[in-house]
Amino acid sequence: MGTNLDGFLHDIAQSLRSRGDEPLEQLLQSQRSSFPGIWQDQDLAALTTKVTSQHITTVLDILQYGVDISAVEMPPAAAEFARRAAELGTPLSELLRSDRLSHVDTLKMLYGETVRLTSDPELRDEAAMRLISGTFEYVDRLAEQVVAAYEEARDRRLQRRLTVINEASRRIGTTLDTARTARELAEVGTNHLADFVTVDLLEAVLGDEGMRAEPDPLALRRIAQQSVLEGHPESAVETGQTHSFPEGSESAQTIITGHPLRYRPASPDTQPWPAGLPGGHRAARDFDVHSMLMVPLWARGSPLGLAQFFRHRTADPFDDDDLLLAQEITSRAAVHIDNARRYTLERSTSLTLQRSLLPLHGPQGHESVETAARYVPCGSLAGVGGDWYDVIPLSGARVALVIGDVVGRGLRAAATMGRLRTAVRTLADIDLMPDELLAHLNDVVIRLQHEEEQDADEISATCLYMIYDPISQSCSMAGAGHVAPAVVSPAAGKGDTPQHAVDFPKLSVGPPLGLGGLPFEMTQFEVPEGSLLVLFTDGLIENRTRDVDTGLALLRDVLVQPASTLQSTCDHVLSALQPDRPSDDVALLVARTRALDAEHVGTLDLPSDPEVVAEARDYATGRLAAWGLEDMAFTTELMVSELVTNAIRYGKAPIQLRMILQYTLTCEVSDASSTAPHLRRAHTFDEGGRGLFLVAQLADHWGTRHSREGKVIWAEQSLPA
Template sequence: MTASVFARSIPAVASGVEAFLSEVSRGLRPRADQLVDAVVDILGSELPELWRSEDLATGVRLAVSGHVAAVLDLNEHGLDVTEVKALPAGIEVARRFARHGVPINKLLRSYRLGHAGLLRQMCDEAARLTSDTELISATVITLGAQSFEYIDRASEQAVLAYQEERDQWLQRRLIVINEAGTRIGTTLDITRTAEELATVGTDHFADLVTVDLLDSVFQEEGVEPVPVPPALRRVAQQSIWDGCPESEVGTGHKHIFPEDSVPARALATGQPQRHRITTSDVHSILLVPLQARGNTLGLVQFMRHRPTDPFDDDDLLLANEIASRAAVSIDNARRYTHERLTALTLQRSLLQQQVPEQPAVETACRYLPSGSRAGVGGDWYDVIPLSGARVALVVGDVVGHGLHASATMGRLRTAVRAFADIDLIPDELLTHLDDVVIRLEREEARGTDEISATCLYAVYDPVSRLCSLASAGHVLPALVTPPTRSGNGPTSCHVEFPQLPIGPPLGLGGLPFETVQFEVPEGSLLVLYTDGLIESRARDVDTGLTLLREVLAQAPTSLEDTCDRLLSALLPSRPSDDIALLIARTRTLDTDQVAAWDLPSDPAIVSEARTHASDQLSAWGLEDMAFTTELMVSELVTNAIRYGKPPISLRMILHSTLTCEVADTSSTAPHLRRARTFDENGRGLLLVAQLAGNWGTRHTREGKVIWAEQRLPAAGMPLRRI
């Protein structure tokens, strides 16, 4: 076709251009692969990032091949460009752009560059086929108009596919982030949280994950600034295959990153980084510092070693998001661990570390902190020596957990010991302790939780074998009497839970407590405990009491073994609440260790009282203590006759000390005073206080008892044990 024919009319020109383009396309068809190579070379030089992934490079070549074939078909057969649909290969490469995180502007530019390269090849072919400049010009104009329409339609559909894939990726990312929020931080354990982070990383986008924490994270004083070089501990690592690739640092080992290394720089700057590595099994790595509340806790490394795409910026964002959530959980676990250790240290320092030897009871005790997130609570136990060879057994529970509960427990325990020191009877002691709790509540800052506590206070007397007990909202003890053997059958103990009144918890105020007494056979067990031993989320109180009864009814063993069997049977797993357990085996003083006399209220009886004391000391082989003992007995009896009310009694008790007691029915308590030079009275109690190792007054329902203790010159008489 000549240029003169082409110029005769517009339809003729259009028809001629269409025919010429068909001829051009047929000429290029055998060289389609060369066209594809030329376009691919252009894209490779202009967009080299497309060739960093084998998957993306393969997709680009397939898309270019389909694009070349479509354009040649379009012009060879004179097809309507508006009817051309996007090729599947083009849609697929757009999705691959989205999956690999290539920006959408790169996708559009690849379309322009690719089509421009093909257009240049077709123009060159047209110039080779004809020298008619008018035809060539018309052909170029036609191809240009065709290109705009073709690129607009193809890129529009590609953008839709890209956006759809991108939305799906973002949705998957949100799913991963939400899953990470669910799976990471399920416990307040630092190591477990790090392991969960490593597992989530390998489940979704990494082949190997290592988690290193600064060694200072595990110190009680808290997180310090990142040292140079940083000392870290490998807390967790997870690989998709065991030992592939082999990690240089084992879990639990400490190590130091070289100062000029990439991990050290990431820790120092606190910025996440992405790197490609070509000299090891790992070809791509993400280094993400673990940061929470302004502190750097460590470093997590995500690695890829399979023949997959290297990490991209979107992967870095995802890894940083997961690591940030994990860092908060690790910091929470760290803070909880440190607070728990502090509270536990405080709790144990406030508890009785070593129970002193008692003539009244043999004891064994346990304190078990909770294994839940709530932390250490306010449970406590105590064994307090009292006058007259008696002993106080105490178990209490402050409601709440943490440092506040532990500190409150310490204050209440101190108050109980102070009230026990003045020998208050159980209900009066709990009444005073109730006032202490109310006063503490008033002293607390506003907005803090109310203070509430329970307490069981029991006093056992080895002379009378009576146990006096009062409860402030606390569970009652178990009483285990010695086993009885019937024939040749197995021995078993009788276990009962005395049905005694339980008063209100401490802190309510204005409500009474009641002291009850019951006789305890020699060799019996008094088992005091807090409610965490028998009650849990999976078990009600009745079931717990049944288990407790079954264990205590078994053949008797040592008290330590009994404690262990109770904890093993009732607490097969970590308890959800604190537990205090106190077991006391009762003793009884022999009759030859106690001597008592009723005395008339007559001053003349004082000399007879001295004689009773002297004779008893001779019977006990303690003649060397006669002088001081007679003097104290004389002063105490004289004081009771002069200021007390009859009946009056004298009692001497020999155990680890020598105790002299004088009782009367007056409630008036004596007190020390300094006598003036010419006073005839006022020196008796002062003299007793100087001679005795310890002395005091205890009130009873019937009156009062004034007592004085002396240390024995030797170890003393051995006590009968059960």
């Protein structure tokens, strides 16, 4: 029976071979009806035909020539089919089901031939058993090899995807720069996925948070593009150029809805691209662009733009796996682009606010000091800080120099800086001494802390407040956690390179503002005329590689060299200490002192006697005549008379009249009483109470300042043109 069975199986195989392609067509017809998805891909369809043909040949060889099944290798087309299916993302279960169905159809075909060739039931049964056992053994062996080839290709595909994603994570978003992040996306896409990549962002996104009304809400700007061809000739839009998609087009809907689009033209002769795609038809015609992905750039639920991936050198069209990979790297880039956009917007807003709150120039016409200043925002990702400076004119020809640094970054720090600068100016307007002003400013900061939300960062700041008096050529200063200034004395030597003496006065530094506790102490010292007072924040002298002492030593080396102007002094200091973008904000204020000589100051000591009022008027008239200001005699005599009378009546000896000629005429009367004067409106029959009212009406500015020895009441008048 065995010999007869082997011969019968040989006859079956020979009979099927004699039919030509009929068995193949029979099996392919079953495949088409059972797995239509496979036939939609041209490559898989071609491989299916080849695999089926090779399977039939292998099975017939086993039957006709008695080939050992254990030695049979998987047909080459089957391995290629498994790898291709893995690359296309076809599930392994569907692949194995296709093989099992093909096996069943093959068995049906063989058994049908058995029935046709013999009527012997015993022979048919024996043949059926041999066919079932043999083909199942072959199918099992084939399935093992198919699974191995599929898993190898799938792992390779997953490894490629992980490699691309890892590289995208490493290369995209290296800086908080929108254009550079877009270029990084285009470069990664061209290296691993496409032959040509473009990145467009909405004009509304590139504007001020979309607040600026755009004539076309879908207007896009080409931010980046990359191609395997030099100069990206496929593009019809230059980098930086604006274009738009028609409303309702597929491209526009991709941006609006956030749903990606995979597009492959059916024929080069037809319109190959979605309507409104710039240069799409030309790219398909001239460069054989045959496949495209449109992936929207979305972040935090809002559209940012569109990334487009094209293939022309790569033969394979984009598949679903390519689309998923493009979505993955594009979504990562979108988050980085949105972060960069938000950072740029906040930094620009903070910097604009910061600069708007800083003085653009020193006080106009002030003759006590000549000033120059610089503010340099930090170059780190932390954002703009709260450094500030100010120059405030005070009564008696004095001037206040202020510099401070708010802890923190961003809009909060810039806004806090503006509030503190306003508070300093308000406190300076009532002529407080430096230590008293810082004590009041500390209370302001503590109140601001209490007003903030519970989860807000604690407000803190450092500040240095200095008053320069050009008459006594002295400085009074107090610090709240701030570094001491540098004082540069005029050059003492002669020759081509005179050296300046640089000193850092000892300053009893109090705690930073907002901490409370310890009091603030005032330091006083004299400065020669022409000295430089250099105030700065710690960002100037400190960085990641340099401590405070090293920074101060370097600052000293720069300041000993003479500079032609204060502006050049600022430039030299910044270029020497912070040649690159600093890691912290830098505020720098340089003031050259001027002295007010005796020719511009007149002083008269007065006893506490009403009869000296006339003497004070005569003295004032004489000083005005010496200064050529006789036209101001009547008004000045009246103000001096009222101020001296007020000091004699309500103050304490010693009493002094001082007249100062600068860019204004200032009359000051000082006494030893700390009682502040009170301006009131006298009634018709009141015998007094009109003195300060008259002074306030005649003077441009007037006020009171207190000192350790008493108080000073002053009044300023503008000089005649």
